[in-house]
Amino acid sequence: MNDEPGLRERKKLRTRAAISAAAIRLFLERGFDAVGVAEVAREAEVSKRTLFAYFPAKEDLVLHRFADHETDAADVVRARPAGQGPLAALREAFLRGLQAREPVTGLCDEPAVLAVFRLVTGTPTLAARLAEFVGAGEVALAAALTEAGVGPLDASLAAAQIVAVRRTLATANMAAVAEGVPAARRLSEAVAAAERAFTLLASGVGFA
Structure with a gap:
């Protein structure tokens, strides 16, 4: 039980990294302006709500x-x-x-x-x-x-x-x-x- 906060934090970091990696992969393939946030969420297999919880702005997907x-x-x-x-x-x-x-x-x-x-x-x-x-x-x-x-x-x-x-x-x-x-x-x-x-x-x- 004592390690649960640590496990949650590591899971959050992995999710954050996965979302960013998916976004950058799409941006590099097609350009930043050609890719929407909804598409990034689908690629990362998360909801838009989850994406925005980690990255309040589209630019943050790259610049975090x-x-x-x-x-x-x-x-x-x-x-x-x-x-x-x-x-x-x-x-x-x-x-x-x-x-x-x-x-x-x-x-x-x-x-x-x-x-x-x-x-x-x-x-x-x-x-x-x-x-x-x-x-x-x-x-x-x-x-x-x-x-x-x-x-x-x-x-x-x-x-x-x-x-x-x-x-x-x-x-x-x-x-x-x-x-x-x-x-x-x-x-x-x-x-x-x-x-x-x-x-x-x-x-x-x-x-x-």
């Missing part, structure tokens, strides 16, 4: 993977070890992500990741929805910086710069990989770009 990382930067700032500055923690986390080929860094050449990248960048409604997640992540980062002792205005300005840099780095990496550059070959250039970007940020935001 990005939404799950919405507060990553803020979480890094809050979880940094004592004595480490917020920007240093973010730099370290991004470089670690590059080494691990995390999709959020753009340095991931797994076919499924590339396919979703092309789907999102080629679909205006998905790109617009993604921008909303990025904006929410910026707000969360600004709040974390404020908690770390950065003044509210400086925190907002710094968060905007940091989010823009992370997005620029990730987009450049993914664009290169999408053009056929293996992630392993891109790594040294991606690391150098990240090091340069965070060095410029450190000289501009006023804290390390």
Whole structure:
């Protein structure tokens, strides 16, 4: 009996993953705008009501993977070890992500990741929805910086710069990989770009 909540949670995660997988499969085959939510529900063998319980908007069927990382930067700032500055923690986390080929860094050449990248960048409604997640992540980062002792205005300005840099780095990496550059070959250039970007940020935001 004690494990029932855990079992229910795992079942929910499996259902969520199955619905998303069915949706992305259909979207990749025929295009995001050509596939309706009802068809996705049929493909996933769930009701529309169940689908919307997991994904309130059609765009979320694809972008929940990005939404799950919405507060990553803020979480890094809050979880940094004592004595480490917020920007240093973010730099370290991004470089670690590059080494691990995390999709959020753009340095991931797994076919499924590339396919979703092309789907999102080629679909205006998905790109617009993604921008909303990025904006929410910026707000969360600004709040974390404020908690770390950065003044509210400086925190907002710094968060905007940091989010823009992370997005620029990730987009450049993914664009290169999408053009056929293996992630392993891109790594040294991606690391150098990240090091340069965070060095410029450190000289501009006023804290390390």
